Amino acid sequence: MNQHQDRATVDRIRKSFPALRRKHHGYPVAYLDGPGGTQVPSVVTDAMVNYLLHHNANTHWAFPSSSETDAILEQSRHTFANFLNCQPSEIVYGQNMTTLTFHLARTLGRTWNQNDEIIVTDLDHHANIDPWKELAGEHGFRIRSVQFNPETGQLNLDHLERLITPRTRLIAIGAASNALGTVNDIKSITRLARGASILTFVDGVAYAPHILSDVQDLGCDFFVCSPYKFYGPHAGILFGKQELLEQLNPPHLQPAGTQPPQCFETGTLSHEAIAGSAAAVNFLASLSVSSSYREALQLSYHDIHQRTHDLTAFLWQELQDIKRITCYGPNPSEPRIPTISFTMKGTSSEEICRELSRFGLFLSHGDFYASTVIEKLGVEGLIRVGISCYTNHEEIERLVGCLQEITPSTCGTL
DSSP, X not given: OOHHHHHHHHHHHHTTOGGGGOEETTEEOEEOBGGGOOOOOHHHXXXXXXXXXXXXXXXXOSSHHHHHHXXXXXXXXXXXXXXXXXXXXXXXXXXXXXXXXXXXXXXXXXXXXXXXXXXXXXXXXXXXXXXXHHHHHHHTOEEEEEOEETTTTEEXXXXXXXXXXXXXXXXXXXXXXXXXXXXXXXXXXXXXXXXXXXXXXXXXXXXXXXXXXXXXXXXXXXXXXXXXGTTSOSOEEEEEOHHXXXXXXXXXXXXXXXXXXXXXXXXXXXXXXXXXXXXXXXXXXXXXXXXXXXXXHHHHHHHHHHHHHHHHHHHHHHHHTSTTEEEESXXXXXXXXXXXEEEETTBOHHHXXXXXXXXXXXXXXXXXXXXXXXXXHTOSOEEEEEOOXXXXXXXXXXXXXXXXXXXXXXXXXX
């Protein structure tokens, strides 16, 4: 794709997002906070409004809008089965990734014994650390944590291998770091786990927006993602292998039944969010043309990856040339998602982001709930740039220009 075609494609994508029309202090807003939640295209809100206005009902009753709700939920399972390359019966809906992780942790904990062990990592978002720590505290399990290299942002896989014992029951690991952008070698880790009869739980929240997930290829037992990170509403999706979902006994209401995946879905779901989540996946598929839905997703992800990788490499290089800035995580030649985090000497991450917002540049700051990463790096917080499918070159150039002008004395005065 040449530069003209690339620009035309991004312009076409941007027209789908009403939020991009917003201006702040006279500047068009550049939403560079995608790792915390992306903007949504009109087709997503249309799907949610259509559900609420024309099909809104609870499930499994003998009247039309209830049957229509059943059909929408089932079709959405098929959509996410295509998205993750699994069976519809292996898709569990939830409020968000954190809630799903707590629920699954409680369920798995029923099957383990005191002094059994769970491996987490220092690189992860705490939604994939604390549910397992809470579980360990309640049942007498032991937590072991894999170290990462602060210089490269990469996990120490040799350390992971050394942590495995005959009592290890599960490895909980992020496919990508929401703080540093690192993409982990999940296939090697799941291969190691299978050889030792250990379950694997993969947090795909930061990964799924940028790399089309294939749970069969990854070889994991469980995988979670959040549609609001890939242009959908606030919701959570859990994949679990069919045989495992059938074996497990989650906490549930007796009248709700015992068949997966529904028995893992406690209470009434956000039907409108599920409809909108499926619409977000459909939006991504619509960016390419193919007779196969999965292939359309593959093509779309390939094109988006090419553009966002080029922007990431450009931004990374420009940041290296600003003396007061230190970047963290792998460089663009290593496996990574288009998320770059950095600090600026002499100024807090919050002050920098507040200053940038005056120029319509919306970035997130702090620890992003990856507080162990911040602790290991020895910084007060990070400034995070997230590049999404709608991010264009002009926005990144504007960011670089503003960062070149910021000094401790100019924060609040530029």
